[in-house]
Amino acid sequence: MAALTADMIKELRERTGVGMGKCKEALEQANGNMDLAIENLRKSGMASAVKKEGRSTNEGMITSALNGPTVAVVEVNAETDFVVKNDRFQDFLKAVAEEVAATHPANLAAFLQQPYSKDKGLTVDQYRATMVQTIGENIQIRRIEIFKKSPSKSIGVYSHLGGKILTLVEIEGSDKEEELAKAIAMHVAATAPDYLKPEEVPADILEKEKEIVRSQIQGKPANMIDKIVEGKMNSYYDQVCLTRQKYIRDDSKTIQDLVNEASKKSGKLLTLKRFIRWSVGQ
Secondary structure (H helix, E strand, O other): OOOOOHHHHHHHHHHHOOOHHHHHHHHHHOOOOHHHHHHHHHHHOHHHHHHHOOOOOOEEEEEEEEEOOEEEEEEEEEOOHHHHOOHHHHHHHHHHHHHHHHHOOOOHHHHHHOEEOOEEEEEHHHHHHHHHHHHOOOOEEEEEEEEEOEOOEEEEEEEEHHHOEEEEEEEEOOOOOHHHHHHHHHHHHHHOOOEOOHHHOOHHHHHHHHHHHHHHOOOOOHHHHHHHHHHHHHHHHHHHEHHHOEEOOEEEEEHHHHHHHHHHHHOOOOEEEEEEEEEOOO
């Protein structure tokens, strides 16, 4: 048997797209014969899965998983909605979310390369490749994010359109406000705000909006222009900033009013800290 080298394993990885661990195993079983190792990988289905990975993945599903104080949000994509509805795909999605919640990876790249806890012989990415072969479509883990609960924080999660949209809202100040956080997350799914509050709108975006307003009021008296711009910008904030939006279940209140009412009722200072709104392929 030819002595295995890191370069041989790397070459097999580059030629097949299969993970390093499996390439090493294939070379060992083939006594170092590169062509035989490739043939064996193809026979096992590992290499053929790689061919599918060039296909576009425009469908998918987003889910969340809870492990102790950790909430994980994950999006996994496939080629067709038919496969997304498949039980095996959904089981894979659930397994990935649970893995993220349990292991707290630093980022997606690190997550893909870490050992899969239910089969230490595979990395997460190799586990994904086995699902490509099993299901017969390209499957990609598109993004992950981790949120931490604490005694001073409430997190609400809302899934919409069968996992096509998922929203999450964090409220600082109490861990007893999950119902409020979920109600606001439902609002976020419907209204799709761009920013949490006016202070978070980037300066270049603000200037662009002001320029648009000024172009619409040319010819107005100079002493009126600033007031008109201010009024138009307030209307803009009401549309794109979550705290300024009218609550979809009671348009007599803004979202900030809703939080203020809950704060007064609980006797604790509650602050809307952040939100996400993921939609498949976004």
